[in-house]
Structure formats: structure tokens, C-alpha cells
Amino acid sequence: MDLIPKPEQVVSAAGNVAHKLLYGGIADLRPMPRTLIDEGTLRQVHHYHPDPEVESASGDPVLLVTPLAAPAICFDLRRGCSLVEHLVGEGRATYLVEYGAVSFRERRLGMEHWVDDVLPAAIRAVSAHAGGRPVHVVGWSLGGIFALLTAADDPGLPIASLSVLGSPTDVSLVPLVAPLRPLLDLTGGHGLVTRAYRAIGGAPQPVVRWAFQLSSFQKLVTKPLAVAMNLDDTEFLAQIEAVDRFTAHMVAYPGRSFGQLYHRFLKANMLQGGSMELGERTIDLSAISVPVLVFAGANDAIAPVRAVEAVLPHLTGSPDARLEVVPGGHLGMLTGRGARDSTWVVLDEWLTEWSDRAPRRRARRRTPRGGTGIGTNPERRHGSGGSRALAH
Template sequence: MDLIPKPDQVVSAAGNLAHTVFYGGLADLRPMPRTLIDDDNLREVYHYRPAATAREHGDPVLLVTPLAAPALCYDLRRGCSLVEHLVTSGRPTYLVEYGQVSFRDRNLGMEHWIEEVVPAAIRAASAHAGGRPVHVVGWSLGGLFSLLTAAADPDLPIASLAVLGSPVDVSLVPLVAPLRPLLSLAGDRGGVVTRAYRLLGGAPTPLVRWAFQLSSFHKHITKPIAKATHYDDADYLAQLEAVDRFTAAMTAYPGRTFGQLYHRFVKGNALVGGRFEVGDREVSLSDVRVPVLVFAGANDTIAPVGAVKALVPLLSGSPDVRFEIVPGGHLGMLTGRAARTSTWPALDAWIGEWSAPLDPDPGAADAASDRSTIGTSKRRRHRSGASRALAR
């Protein structure tokens, strides 16, 4: 709104206020309809039901959620939902989420997700889609899970990977960099943090929520002013409501997993060299054999551009690695209002390029048997030829 609001701005602001009072908000928070197709310990795989206006076609997409963050990251609100975008375009869309983490899960480490949860979800999505290879999309820690899963098991039916806001060099993260020398000096013996997460069984939900809010502290402080100056913009206000709901829905980290993240990533910066211990073996990112699209948010303080771009040279075994800087912060780059015209079109083009050819007759009786062979040949899977690694 202008400093001295125009008449039409006053009318819009009054209408937004009335809608909020009488209907509880402006955002359309209806979730996209979905069906559970596979589940196990801290693993739920969902298939989003096809839109009435678009028949499902092509290779499936699997959305991999990070720990602690709800699946709302992919389905924030109608109009700003990556799920809605994929489903309405006819893409078979799947999601893996982990349910509520409790104290009994405190002994689960990252290997549980890298060796069990994500691989099982990829296989389930592929099988449900008729055996087609899967385009795996992971945001934040979900992106790191996806990369390490692909590196650990090259036989998985993966067509491509897209990782968004996944920091590899944490020394470049503004919130972490000043603390790392102090954490190193304290050592494990002084382990106040270690004792705390072991006692609590992990990082509790309020702490996770507070850490996310701290990452955008300036926005949190200036939010009342921003809201007041945009009260005539229904779409802006709806986005604020949806982000608030997302933040409120965050969950806990299991104790052992939080310990690995703290000691290996925050203190040890373990992935900057491209290798990571998973269970009793070492996994190298150079063993990723599928195309990878890497996104960084221009205003991301949790995973700044440099911390994400450090991933690109580590993917030496991939036939095609590309790096894109898109508008937005950590969540905004994925499902913010600007993502609709930046991140999503780039993701669509990437998936289209690395998808197997469509069946000429999807209703034919032999379609399913034909799909079962798709993705088993690297020539068919990576049909576009030479790598066009982006050097920025």
C-alpha cells in the first residue's frame, strides 16, 4: 500500500480484513488429494491423485522431504504448491514423508533414511508408475538424502536428481560459520550440546521451529510492518499465513541423526570433500551416475549460494550437472510466489529433457511390460548426449 492509500487500496484492504475475520484467513490451505501406497517404519509414500483436467503421463516425480520439516513444503497452499503444479500438468507425482519422530526413534541415524527409507520410496514410486524411472526432487536435507542414496545404490531406478537449497560447505552458512571455531575449541568432552540431545532423545520440535525462525530473523521482526503495508495484497497475506502454518508444523529430529548432523556437518563440514560415512561404509558423491540439477536461492541464509554451489564439482561421475540461482530464501525458492515463474519452469524443462519417450498408446495391453524395461539402459535414460555442466 502507498503511504497515503489510494481508494482502491483501502477497498482491497477492507475486503481482505473482512475475509480474514469471517473465514479465518485468505490462504486456500486445502491439501492436494493423495493415496498412501507404501509404508514402514518412519516411511509413508503417497501418490497424488491425477487432476480431472489432465491425464497422467510420462516418468514419475518423487518429492523427498527433509527431516523435521513437514511435507507442506511441497504443498504449501493452492496457487503456491509444487505438488499442485506437477499434478495439474499431468506428471505422476509421489511424496515420501516420515511421520512423527518420537523418543523411541532416538537411535536412528542418517543411514536409516539413506539406505532404507528413500531407496524404498523410489522403488515404490517406480513400481506404482509401471516400472518407469523416477525423477527424484529433494529440498534442503531431503536433497542431501537423495544424493547420498543415489551414490550408495547406482542400481536404483532414478532418471534424474534435482536438489534445492542443499548446503554442502557449511563453513559458508552465515548462522554456522561464526560458531564452528568455538564448537571445535569446546570439543566433545565439553559436550553440552551432546549431553542435551542424548538426554532429550533428539532436537525437540520447539527448538527446530526456533532455529528456522532465527534463519530469517529480520523477516520475523519486520513481519508486522510488512503485513500492514501489504494489507491490500491478498496473495501476499495468503503466503504469510501458509508459511506460518508450515513453521508451526515442524517436528523433531531423532537423537542419533541430530548428533550426526551436529558433529559431522556443523562441526566437521564432512560433505565438503564429497564423502560421507553411511553405516559401516563410505559413500562418495562422485558415484552419482544420473543427471543432477542443483538450485540455490538468491536470498537463502540457511543454504547460501556458495554453500550449495560447492556441490557441483563433487558430482564428477554425473553425465550432466547444472547449477541454477533462483529468487527466494530457503523455503521461497521452492514454493514462494516467484518460484512459479523461476524454479518450477526450470524443473519442468529438466524433467522433460531427461524423461523416457512417452508410450505411443498408453492404453495398450503391452504398455506395462514395455515400461518395465525403461530406465535399465543408460543410453535410453540419458538420451540427450554430452554433459552441459554449468560453470558460473
């Protein structure tokens, strides 16, 4: 809104305020319709109903992998900014795995539960439901880490490709974490954090919500002013509403899983070396034998570009490992207002290229080791141009 609002801006702002007062909100938060096809302990696999206006399904099925603690609405934020809505509209058979609410009784579940049980079972269920086709696995944040570890641990899973978004493998390069890591080692693993999560069985929902908000502290502080300055922008206000709902629905971390993340990722930074001890074995990312597309958000404070691209040198077993830098922060890169013209465009091309029914449009190539590897297509009109500019 201009400093001196134009008449049409005043009318639009008044309409937005009235709509919020009368109806409680502006955003269209209707979830995309879906059906439960498989379930287990902290595992619910849903199939989204096909779009009746699309004649037939396109390519292999897509499985969206939710991170721990985040609600599954990250993939279905609101109409118009929903990756699920986009994929279904493109005619893709779309599935999602979510975990439900975590209670104290799940405190003993470690990351093994997701890598050994939840994701493999979900992938097999989706493949079976889709007639035996291989599955494109798309994971956001920790969901992407789980997807990488699962694919590396079991190369026999019916996976067509992996796409990971905002998944840092070198946490020493995360600005929010780097200053704290020397302090974490002072107590030898027996400090206040360790005693706290063991006592309460994990990281409770209010703490998880606070941590997510802290990652965008500047936006949190300036939010009232931003809302006031954009009262005439319906899309802006709708996105604010949708993100607020997402943040309010954060869930808890199970105790043992939180402990593994805290000690192995945050303190030891294990994945920096390309492998991780889990259970009684070591999972090496070089064992991944499927194509991998890695997304990094240009403005992501939780998973900055350098922390995300650090995985590329370890994907030596993949026939095609690429990096794409896209606009947006941690959530915005996935389902922000600009994602439809950047992230989703790149993902569409990738899914089409690596689907069995689609012709191979160009020869396989590996991201050059030591280079930025930015951009999946030099001729792209969206996404990659901005990525190369960032690299320069």
C-alpha cells in the same frame, strides 16, 4: 499499500481483514488429494491423484523427498503456491515421501535409516506403482542431501534424475554457521549441545521451529510492519498465513540423526570433500551416475549459493550436472510466489528432458569445472537470466 492509500486499496484491505476475521484466514490451504501406497518405519509414500482435466500422464514419475524436521506441506504450501499442484497440473505422476511425527522411541535412528531404508524403499515403491518406470527424485534442503547420498550409495536404484534444492554441502560457507564453528570445537564433542540432545533424545519441535525462524530473523522482526503495509495485497497475506502454518508444524529430529548432522555436517563439514562415512562404509558423491540439477536460492540464508554449488566438482560420475540460481530464500525458492516463474519452469524443462518418453532436445553436457555452471538453458526467458546477472 501507498503511504496515502487509494480508495481501491482501502476497500481491498477492508475486505481482507473482514475475510480473516470471519473465516479465520485468507489462504486456500486445502491439501492436494492423495493416496497412501507404501509405508514403514517413519516412511509414508503417497501418490497424488491425477488432474481429471489432463488427458494422460507426462514423462516419468516424480518423487518429492521431504527433509527431516520439516512438514511435507513444504511441497504443497497452499493452492497457487504448491509444487505438487503444479506438477499434477502438468500431467506428471507425482509422489511424496514423508516421515510423520518423531517420538522419543525413534531416538536411536541415524541417517542410515533414511539412506539405507526409507528412500530406497520409496523409490522402488514409486517405480513399481508407475509401471516400472525410473523415478525423478526431487529433494529440498536435507531431503536433497539424503537423495544425493542414496543415489551415490546404490547406483542400481531406478532413478531417472536428481534435483536438489537448497542443499548445502559446504557448511563453512553458511554465514549463520561459519562464526560458530571454531566455538564448536572447543569442547571436543562433549559440550552442552551434545549432552542436551543425548538427554532429550534429539532436537525437540520448539527448538527446530525457533532455529528456522532465526534464519530469517530480519523478516521475523519486520513482519508486523510488512503485514500492515500490505493489507490490500491478498496474495501477500495468504503467503504469510501459509508460511506460518508451515513453521508451526515443524517436527523433532531423532537423537542419533541430529547427532550425526551436528558432528559430521556442522562441525566436521564432511561433505565438503565429496564423501561421508555412514555406518561401516564411505559414500562418495562421485558414484552418482544419473543427471543432477542443483538449485540455489539467491537470497537463501540457510543454504547460500556458494555452499550449494560446492557439490558440483564432486559429481564427476554424473552425465550432466548443472546449477541454477533462482530468486527467493530457503522456502521461497521452492514454493514462493515467484517460484512458478523461475524454479518450476527450470524443473519442468529438466524433467521433460530426462524422461524416457521425451526426446532428447539437446546433447548431454557437463557443467564446466571451475565455472559457475549457472543456467540450464542460455535461451531461457525465466530464471537463468537473473542467475547470470548474479554471477556477474
